[in-house]
Amino acid sequence: MTDRNPPGRACLHELAAQRRLPAHQPMDQMTLGWISDHRPANFDAAPSFPRPGLMLVPARSWFLSERQSDANHGVRHNARVSLYAALLAQEHELGADDIAALCAAGAVHDCRRRDDRADPGHGQRAATWFRRRTATVNRALGREVPAATLHRAAQAIAVHDVPYDHFTTRQKRAYRQAPHLVDVLKAADCLDRYRLPLTRWWPDLTRLRIAVPDWLPPAAFALVVRSEQAALDGATTPCALAAARRSLTPGQ
Template sequence: MSTTQTDSLVELAARKELPNHQFTDSATVEWIKANRPDFTPGWPQPLRDTTKALIEQAAIPTRWLAEPRLADSIHGHRHGLRTAVLAALLADLHRLDESDTATTVIAAAVHDCQRQHDKDDPGHGSRAAVWLGANADLVWTHFHLRPTPTDVIKAATAVRLHEVPYEKFTADDRADHARSAQICDIVKAADALDRYRLPKLSWWPNSRYVREPAFDQLLPLAYDLVVTSEEAFLSGASSTAAVRFAVAEKGLV
């Protein structure tokens, strides 16, 4: 946790004074709870056993992070693991095969691993894609899998493009996206679903920015995962344990 952040993230965001490294706090979590949206009821289908196994491995080691200080920040382990869980749910919803499901979950798990800070950090997706390509054997082994060149290219493409808005795709981006569109779209959607952790309502999930028909269906679950895991973390659980608690509470594994 930060030793210098004294005001809540909500207060800092309102003053446009958010620091480079941002850590959740009790006041911000209470603000998130007070602003719970009026959701349309929805719930995902049960996960396949093979997908549950992927989720069990989706917490990445801190040594994979470019900036270890981000491990417990708003782009750290809790965000990465929740994004992987949401990507897994979407992959199963779309009936991706086991290989593409694993590729999707892996991309989601590492998508922010090369961030230097919690602000926009342009290029962090490209850096993470390069890192993933260079460390593919390490990453897939962590998931008890073996990578194929195609798997690595698909995952790296999704990681690279996750930070690029669709309307800003270059011709090369569009060509890369076309080769693994569904995986890219799921990772972008899963990342966007986890935005309830952010301290401004205008930064919360918005289906306008994704290409995922099931996006709204997962909003209630995404919100609950944030609240439950952030509260567990503030109560003393590690980032990984906090998300695993939230996932188990929702009966996902």
């Protein structure tokens, strides 16, 4: 097992309780153990995804730094959000192009973060990156998504980190062009908050504007724990994500 709690170094859970979280916050074994121990009591004992869904694992080169790609808003977080976005889009009966665009949006929504703190404006930076690299994203998806659909996905990326009641007039206008994309991406991002080191930061579904199926939060919790544990045990990020996802998808 990879040692992710060097001697004398506090875990993320302890640092969060002390309001001393560092700029970069890679997962550690003690924090993941604390997360696993605090599994919500009302969650299904055998969580699963009813269908495989699309998941796009972003390249480390898409991030501002190697260090940030392995942090709490790095590759694994973005990949899981891409899966939740695709599953939610299917659940709400969106079209194939919207599903693919949301999968891509989830995979890149935090790729321009400077650190794991609030980092205002990182959504807009990621949207700019996305618009300039649509060919790269289409290649990674393995399909061509229409430019107009990708443009709407970029608008969702740009505001994913902005509370609805803080939207500017311009952001409200953009939201009206594709509310379903914004709502799905915000919900998908919210569902991966189980990776955070204090329960008060975990998902609050009342803040969302779309319905989330009952099976998704327990499965999202399990995917965080299983994929992060596999990575701590030494698996590469793509292998950690794939193994965790298979374990939660019947028939895979």
